[in-house]
Amino acid sequence: MAYEEQVWAPGGAMIRRTLTEWAVSSATYNRPPQGTGTYTATRNARPIKSVSLILDTGGMALTSATTSVYDPAYQFTVGLDQTSTTEYAYTTVDQTTAQFGAISAIPIGSPCEPAILLS
Secondary structure, three states: OOOEEEEEOOOOOEEEEEEEEEEEEEEEEEOOOOOOOEEEEEEEEEEEEEEEEEOOOOOOEEEEEEEEEEEOOOOOOOOOEEEEEEEEEEEEEOHHHHHHOOHHHOOOOOEOOOOEEOO
16 A cells, blocks of 8 residues: 655756555454454555645645545445545645655645535
8 A cells, every 4th residue: 555656857956746645544453262362454445635735836836635535334345435535725835845745745626526526
């Protein structure tokens, strides 16, 4: 699961960056009768936030984002259902944050209307 992708120009400057935040489902189970204690299983990796940055603007970098929401009701039987996706308009961010900041440090613009509802 890639959490960061970078595109570099031939001269060595970063020109694009994409960050992805992932979520996983987890459940704790008792070990079989022969063992003692519990173990935690993780599964159903899914992207919940993706931020795309354009750095070769000659000034402030541009950023856009997408967030996704999932219905976990059947996550351990048939899997997760994506229920909505929201796309956010471009906004600006300084070059240092754009190149080195964590996904939580990147500002997102206002939501584009309407949000995409999946059923």
